[in-house]
Amino acid sequence: MKVISFLSDFCMPFVVCWIVIYGWLGGCPxxxxxxxxxxxxxxxxxxILPTLIGLMAAVRILRDSGLLDRIAGLLSPxxxxxxxxxxxxxLLLVKMFSASAATGILLDIFKNSGPDSYAxxxxxxxxxxxxxxxFVMSVYLTHVHIRKSRWILPVSMLCMFAGxxxxxxxxxLVV
Numbered sequence: 001m002k003v004i005s006f007l008s009d010f011c012m013p014f015v016v017c018w019i020v021i022y023g024w025l026g027g028c029p030x031x032x033x034x035x036x037x038x039x040x041x042x043x044x045x046x047x048i049l050p051t052l053i054g055l056m057a058a059v060r061i062l063r064d065s066g067l068l069d070r071i072a073g074l075l076s077p078x079x080x081x082x083x084x085x086x087x088x089x090x091l092l093l094v095k096m097f098s099a100s101a102a103t104g105i106l107l108d109i110f111k112n113s114g115p116d117s118y119a120x121x122x123x124x125x126x127x128x129x130x131x132x133x134x135f136v137m138s139v140y141l142t143h144v145h146i147r148k149s150r151w152i153l154p155v156s157m158l159c160m161f162a163g164x165x166x167x168x169x170x171x172x173l174v175v
Contacts, residue, residue: 044143051138059094059101068093083168085119087112091126092164096133103127118175125167130160
């Protein structure tokens with residue numbers, strides 16, 4: 001285990017140094033390219049920041065108002081058929097908007113049900129194998145200015161549902 005820890009501590013500085021040395025030996029103005037890339041990255045962040053703030057505010061309002069729990073309560077009969085515990089439903093709903101908010105809910109599930117419980121394992125697999133559909137759509141579509149997004153949402157939701165069903169199946173094999 002100490003070898004893996006040593007290697008993981010060593011990898012990032014090694015990769016960064018390798019890139020800098022490779023660029024320098026190749027005649028690339030490494031620092032100038034870095035500064036130019038950092039400026040472009042900051043412009044990208046400034047472009048998507050309003051969308052990020054809006055999504056974070058929406059998720060917080062959903063959680064604090066109790067609406068998320070009410071929606072989960074309405075969906076619990078269908079979730080029972082699919083073998084999804086009721087405590088995992090808020091994770092499914094929030095994961096579409098925000099990965100960080102979903103991580104908070106995941107930690108709540110771990111605290112209340114335990115990480116080794118069926119709900120804890122299912123929530124962990126769902127959190128790590130599904131995408132923040134609406135977040136990705138809003139950020140990428142607004143950043144590249146795509147206006148006609150006809151099939152993006154239905155296909156993304158279908159993929160999210162397939163990921164959840166796969167998580168239920170895989171977790172069911174373990175438990």
